[in-house]
Amino acid sequence: MNLLLLGATGRVGKEILKLAERDGHQVTAFVRTPEKSGSKGPNVRLFKGDARNKQDVERAMKGQDAVISALNTDKTTTLSEATSLLIDAMKKENVERIITVGTAGILQSRTDPDILRYRSSESKRKSTAAAEEHEKAYRLLEHSNLAWTIVCPTYLPDGEATGSFRAEKNVLPVDGKKISVGDTAAFTYSQLTDSGYLRTRVGISY
Known part of the structure; x- marks a missing residue:
């Protein structure tokens, strides 16, 4: 499979890259700083670019079969800007599958199912800026085809x-408190071959 991976220098992204390399996928690792990727495998192409640049995203998308994005909010609008460009580039290149790493804050609240967790009493966040940016990215995907x-x-x-954790559509598993970087990466990567969570958010925790 030809896989476009964004956020390959982050904690989760690095682990996803290792898994994709292990399985022999042809990975295009979209990075701002290639020297941080930690990978020089024969089936990995380091693509230096800016995820907020339309031309960079379109060039990286050519020939891909699927996309995994482990981009974080970066305390800016990078995530939502990149998501919008990814959607447009995917449509242009007829790429359908995209898996992204979000946050439990954009799941539905269990105490008030009509609102998202980060807006509810379940949230202990002092700042909602990152969750708001993740919600923007979610809404863009939600309204895409x-x-x-x-x-x-x-x-x-x-x-x-x-390999031992819980997953649930649209909500965080009851009493979920944490999940490791390794399990998050493994579950995210597994979605390339799992169709059980298409067009949905999935909460994961121990």
Whole structure:
């Protein structure tokens, strides 16, 4: 599979890249700083670009079969800008599948199902700026015709994959407190071959 991976220098993105390399996928790692990728595998192409640049995104999208984005909010509008450009480029190149890493804040609240968690009493956030940016990206995907999945982890400490966690559509599993970087990456990567969460958010936690 030809896979476009964004956020490959981040904590989750680096682990996804390792998994894709292991399985022999042809990976285009879209990065701003290639030296941070930590990968020089024969089936990895480092593509230096800006995810907010239309031409860069369109060039990176050519020949791809699927997209995984582990971009974070970067305390700016990078995530929503990049998501909009990715959607347009995917439509142009007839690429349908996109999996992104979001946040548990954009899942539905269990105490008030009509609102998102970050807007509810469930949230302990002091600032909602990052969650608001993640919501913008979610709404863009929601209104697209793409085969999207947004993986929404809660507190994300470093740690390897255990393979033992819970996943639930649109809400965080009951009493979910955390999930490791390794398990988040493994679950996100598994969505390339799992159609059980198409066009939905999925909450993951231990």
